Amino acid sequence: MSQEKWTAVDNYINDLFVPADPVLDVALAASRAAGLPEINVAPNQGKLLQLLAQSHGAQNILEIGTLGGYSTIWLARALPADGKLVTLEFEPKHAEVARANFVRAGFANQIELRLGKASDSLAQLVAEKRAPFDFIFIDADKESYPEYLVWALKLSRRGTLIIADNVVRKGEVIEADNEDSRVQGARRFNELLAAEPRVNATLLQTVGSKGYDGFAMALVVE
Numbered sequence: 001m002s003q004e005k006w007t008a009v010d011n012y013i014n015d016l017f018v019p020a021d022p023v024l025d026v027a028l029a030a031s032r033a034a035g036l037p038e039i040n041v042a043p044n045q046g047k048l049l050q051l052l053a054q055s056h057g058a059q060n061i062l063e064i065g066t067l068g069g070y071s072t073i074w075l076a077r078a079l080p081a082d083g084k085l086v087t088l089e090f091e092p093k094h095a096e097v098a099r100a101n102f103v104r105a106g107f108a109n110q111i112e113l114r115l116g117k118a119s120d121s122l123a124q125l126v127a128e129k130r131a132p133f134d135f136i137f138i139d140a141d142k143e144s145y146p147e148y149l150v151w152a153l154k155l156s157r158r159g160t161l162i163i164a165d166n167v168v169r170k171g172e173v174i175e176a177d178n179e180d181s182r183v184q185g186a187r188r189f190n191e192l193l194a195a196e197p198r199v200n201a202t203l204l205q206t207v208g209s210k211g212y213d214g215f216a217m218a219l220v221v222e
Helices: 003-017 022-033 043-055 070-076 092-105 118-127 142-154 169-174 181-195
Strands: 060-064 084-089 111-115 135-138 161-165 199-208 211-220
Touching: 003 043, 003 199, 003 211, 022 070, 022 092, 043 070, 043 135, 043 161, 043 199, 060 070, 060 118, 060 142, 070 084, 070 092, 070 135, 084 092, 084 118, 092 111, 118 142, 135 142, 142 161, 142 181, 169 181, 169 211, 181 199, 181 211
Parallel strands: 060 084, 060 135, 084 111, 135 161
Antiparallel strands: 161 211, 199 211
């Protein structure tokens, strides 16, 4: 199988289940025009996040890593009318693009974007007693994934669903001696998740238009 085939199949899936969406298309176009890296989730992955959050009945969502707000909008669409989403972003330029996308999408009042170092924002959320969150999506700097898991658990309750993207790294996570700090961050995250008694978790390999990678899925059980 090849990247060309994976992309073609993703296009087939998107044509069937994720038709053209002006709001999301504009969000991507705005991100591209601003020069943001094109590392957002694929459309069918965004739809998966929405379905997971919606089926989970999430009313309070936390996202670590906003970028241009594409995945944020997908998650916000899973919320009830009185639901809230907090998203954390380090780069001011990314945050500016994302906020404009949220306004165009009609979610300015439901999405709160916090700008700054994620670890600081997470500590502030704990201090403010904003927990528990029903659904947490981690898609930020891979080196900090182990730290984000620790904070995610502090901000969870029994029944919280935690999803983390990019935890397979083209299969490189099986290479203990890999010198890429992102790979090592994902490896440590995966090891901590596997050893964590408070969750029931697994990893899922994915292929598609974004290449070969994977998601972690963890249900907080105590």
